[in-house]
Amino acid sequence: MSEALILLGIVIAGASGFPGLLFGKWSITGQRITTLLAVLGAALGLGGIAVFWTTGDSQPIALPWSIPGAEFRVAVDGLGAIFLTPIFLISLLGNVYGLDYWKQTRHPQNGRKLRLFYGVLTAAMALVVMARNGILFLVGWEIMALAAFFLVTTEDDEEEVRTAGWIYLVATHLATLCLFALFALMRAVSGSFTLVPLQRELAPGTATAVFILALAGFGLKAGIMPLHVWLPSAHAIAPSHVSAIMSGVIIKMGIYGLVRITSLLPDPPAAWGGVVLGLGAVSGVLGVAFAIGQHDLKRLLAYHSIENIGIIVMGLGLALLGRSLGRADWIILGLGGALLHVWNHAVFKALLFLSAGSVIHAVHTRAIDHLGGLAKAMPWTSLSFLIGAVAICGLPPLNGFVSEFLIYLGLFGTLGDGPGGSVAGAALAAPALALIGGLALACFVKAYGAVFLGTARSESAQNAREVPPSMLASMSVLAACCFLIGLAPLLVVPLLGRGISDWAPNLGDAGPRLAVLAPLAWVTTMGLALIGALLLGGALLWLMLPKVLLVQRPTWGCAYAAPTPRMQYTSSSFAQQLVGLFAWALRPRTQQPRTLPLFPQKASFHSVAPDTVLDDAVLPLFRISAWVISKFRVFQRGSIQMYLLYMFVALIALLLWRR
Amino acid sequence: MDTFLHNAIHIALALTLPPLLLGVIAKTKALFAGRVGPPLLQAYYDLIKLVQKGSVFSPTTTWVFRAGPVVGLVTAAMAVLLIPLTNSSAPISFTGDLILLAYLLGLGRFFTASAALDTGSAFEGMGAAREVTFACLAEPAFFLGLLVLAKLSGSLQLAGMLGGALAPHWLTEGASLALVLLSWFVVLLVENARIPFDDPNTHLELTMIHEVMVLDHSGPALGMILYGAALKLFVFGALIVRLAFPLTTGAPWLDWPLFVAEMLAVAALIGVVESTMARLRLTHVPVLLVAACLLSAFGIILLVR
Numbered sequence: 001m002s003e004a005l006i007l008l009g010i011v012i013a014g015a016s017g018f019p020g021l022l023f024g025k026w027s028i029t030g031q032r033i034t035t036l037l038a039v040l041g042a043a044l045g046l047g048g049i050a051v052f053w054t055t056g057d058s059q060p061i062a063l064p065w066s067i068p069g070a071e072f073r074v075a076v077d078g079l080g081a082i083f084l085t086p087i088f089l090i091s092l093l094g095n096v097y098g099l100d101y102w103k104q105t106r107h108p109q110n111g112r113k114l115r116l117f118y119g120v121l122t123a124a125m126a127l128v129v130m131a132r133n134g135i136l137f138l139v140g141w142e143i144m145a146l147a148a149f150f151l152v153t154t155e156d157d158e159e160e161v162r163t164a165g166w167i168y169l170v171a172t173h174l175a176t177l178c179l180f181a182l183f184a185l186m187r188a189v190s191g192s193f194t195l196v197p198l199q200r201e202l203a204p205g206t207a208t209a210v211f212i213l214a215l216a217g218f219g220l221k222a223g224i225m226p227l228h229v230w231l232p233s234a235h236a237i238a239p240s241h242v243s244a245i246m247s248g249v250i251i252k253m254g255i256y257g258l259v260r261i262t263s264l265l266p267d268p269p270a271a272w273g274g275v276v277l278g279l280g281a282v283s284g285v286l287g288v289a290f291a292i293g294q295h296d297l298k299r300l301l302a303y304h305s306i307e308n309i310g311i312i313v314m315g316l317g318l319a320l321l322g323r324s325l326g327r328a329d330w331i332i333l334g335l336g337g338a339l340l341h342v343w344n345h346a347v348f349k350a351l352l353f354l355s356a357g358s359v360i361h362a363v364h365t366r367a368i369d370h371l372g373g374l375a376k377a378m379p380w381t382s383l384s385f386l387i388g389a390v391a392i393c394g395l396p397p398l399n400g401f402v403s404e405f406l407i408y409l410g411l412f413g414t415l416g417d418g419p420g421g422s423v424a425g426a427a428l429a430a431p432a433l434a435l436i437g438g439l440a441l442a443c444f445v446k447a448y449g450a451v452f453l454g455t456a457r458s459e460s461a462q463n464a465r466e467v468p469p470s471m472l473a474s475m476s477v478l479a480a481c482c483f484l485i486g487l488a489p490l491l492v493v494p495l496l497g498r499g500i501s502d503w504a505p506n507l508g509d510a511g512p513r514l515a516v517l518a519p520l521a522w523v524t525t526m527g528l529a530l531i532g533a534l535l536l537g538g539a540l541l542w543l544m545l546p547k548v549l550l551v552q553r554p555t556w557g558c559a560y561a562a563p564t565p566r567m568q569y570t571s572s573s574f575a576q577q578l579v580g581l582f583a584w585a586l587r588p589r590t591q592q593p594r595t596l597p598l599f600p601q602k603a604s605f606h607s608v609a610p611d612t613v614l615d616d617a618v619l620p621l622f623r624i625s626a627w628v629i630s631k632f633r634v635f636q637r638g639s640i641q642m643y644l645l646y647m648f649v650a651l652i653a654l655l656l657w658r659r
Numbered sequence: 660m661d662t663f664l665h666n667a668i669h670i671a672l673a674l675t676l677p678p679l680l681l682g683v684i685a686k687t688k689a690l691f692a693g694r695v696g697p698p699l700l701q702a703y704y705d706l707i708k709l710v711q712k713g714s715v716f717s718p719t720t721t722w723v724f725r726a727g728p729v730v731g732l733v734t735a736a737m738a739v740l741l742i743p744l745t746n747s748s749a750p751i752s753f754t755g756d757l758i759l760l761a762y763l764l765g766l767g768r769f770f771t772a773s774a775a776l777d778t779g780s781a782f783e784g785m786g787a788a789r790e791v792t793f794a795c796l797a798e799p800a801f802f803l804g805l806l807v808l809a810k811l812s813g814s815l816q817l818a819g820m821l822g823g824a825l826a827p828h829w830l831t832e833g834a835s836l837a838l839v840l841l842s843w844f845v846v847l848l849v850e851n852a853r854i855p856f857d858d859p860n861t862h863l864e865l866t867m868i869h870e871v872m873v874l875d876h877s878g879p880a881l882g883m884i885l886y887g888a889a890l891k892l893f894v895f896g897a898l899i900v901r902l903a904f905p906l907t908t909g910a911p912w913l914d915w916p917l918f919v920a921e922m923l924a925v926a927a928l929i930g931v932v933e934s935t936m937a938r939l940r941l942t943h944v945p946v947l948l949v950a951a952c953l954l955s956a957f958g959i960i961l962l963v964r
Contacts, residue, residue, distance in 0.1 A: 372779075396763060408758045409815065412809050412815050415806065430805075431952070431956075432799070434799050435795065438796070441768065442792060442794075453777040522755075529737070530763075533736070533737060537729040538726070541880060545714055554718065555779055557782075568784060574784060575788075577792045
């Protein structure tokens, strides 16, 4: 039942863009029909997940397929359901948001294309999560990757967009290449492409190869530092509801792959957990450090995705360590925190990207230092961004706090003296998480303050208007989710428990144990108490403010009488000290005026924090490999008969070799 | 009934004592400078006066500007309820309360800094930037110290990590604890905007951190900020006290006065530090904070060696 419903949802969502193609460039009807179908498909998908959770009913569907080794085998389980939920939820809200954000009448050139691939992307991602056959998984994966490419390059008439799309395409195909090798290797061990737990113990060499391939292939998609190079520009230049689904959902497919593959493998050596935990900490700290250096609102948010993927990967690393050393509590807290953070990040990052989209919709710029003072003109967008910002910093009483709380508890637990002993190195990830939290707070105070507070720094920011209700509606649903998970985490514990049980079946039902390990009832109590106390405090201040003696005077500029908006502290100045502290990684490039002459002339100051890994490591590497590969050009004659000959020779060689 | 009385004393003390700490610090500094100094209760007088005053608001500001003081005060007040003051218990105590403590203070910082940016003043933006920058580095130092305490006590509850349970460890693992104590004292100084990180009495806005951040607040809102800052000082002071003087007599009528005396001693110590040191150059502040992180990290290495 649940599988059938979700499959129906996948078909409808996947086909939702096609009717729109029948309508003209300027037709709003086509857009409405497409959106309606996409919403219907996503709602069916969510319904199917709800059926699975309430009844626990799961009947895998298996249909034969003519490709050798392939089989159309799909199923839903606790782990899959956790990853399916954000796919359909964010897709639904993104489609509603797109009604006004990417109106067909305003984007006649690319609106239909965007909606077509938005639906295809939703369907492909859901297929990836449901697939129980390696080839089906890869088919879904590749459709997802290509659909995302066309979405990233929606505005392909711009140079910047084409470059970012190109980098993304190279990265995603590298990832697919690793996955080809991974599934081939796993088939060689298990004898079929069906994704079931491996019964045999792996040879150490094979196991390491599987681990490294999975980490590279899925890590590229997830954007784990230093495999993140495609991510910042792709997120920045895509339309905002595309960025929301990319950052909220697509990169989680990398996490899904890692979680699923590790669930199929026998208990890993402890070194894997350590490596994953370390990678997570590096991703987290450097991701947020790069974010602080950005001047582009969406690029800043993109780097925060790398940071949050880091936090998720830290949880996964802890769970892997738990499996190696036989510690159920590390598994439950680590994986529970990671899975909950997958949801949380999907919710608050989508909220932030949609809010950023509203800002762009109103002001037409992503440059933080051209914005400012929007809280007055756009109060609801401003509130949405604020809620997302508080949530992403992991502050109570919102959802980010809960998942980080679980991971903290797990990390502190590694100090104890139970079975497996103390892993002090792992515990050092807790201060790293604290550092991430502090840096994220600095970054979001900067972003929120520079964009929404103070006074407008440009004329277009001054004339901004609040966005239409359909966009606000999508944002408010996400904001409500932030509060719901933050205040009632016990609601999601049984769902997380099923996911954890699917990952580590010998734990039994992990839900009740998670509820015992983490005092989530206290989180609820303290969250409600905090909100109550804040309301009380607000009322107190309101009562104390004398209504008569309330005066309005301009901001005190230390006796300077005529302050201008340009005299405000900019986001770059705000970040300057932290950028300086991380200069060893960021390598910021500044261009500053020299104050040589007696009478100073007009001068300007520029600073950029480019992506160090991309500029200083990946691009030089690719230049070298391009030179090496160019030596093979002799084989590329461009004539069809030559290519047919190559294939023929290759087939004969393979047949002879198989003999 | 006993717990009820205990909690009542805890709350009453935590809400009334903090401004006195400010008075003790000021008095100590005056003593060093050979002045009479303001009365010990000056902070209380200031609070009463501020509550009765009118307010000035800049037309640039929004509701965020008014939310800043409220959130700052409320989060500090809730944090006070999490700290065990005497024989290892606090009104609110659960596994992982230490994480909530750190993040509550984070929430307060988020809104105080945002309120500063709401004014659109370059000075306040500067103060906010410094505040969040230095807090980034203080946070890991605090958590590294928590790791040491968690390792020693095997507990993830502040009540089990501080105070009585800690006393025997001072004999066996005193070096680790001393390192944490030193590191946390640095954290106290930076979190509460004290010399050598920040000088609350300097006359130049350019060199301030906390004071310049709240430059535009006035009247009751400024009172809330002042009171919230005092509560925050109380939180960190109590952490230091429970870490440095873990022994209690077991008799409540003796323990509470003893705790108050210890708190006043910490305040006097802050006063001594403020009187004998100069403010650091801003560029040198991160260096000291990283040193504090490393001190706590050495504490862990000593434990798990």
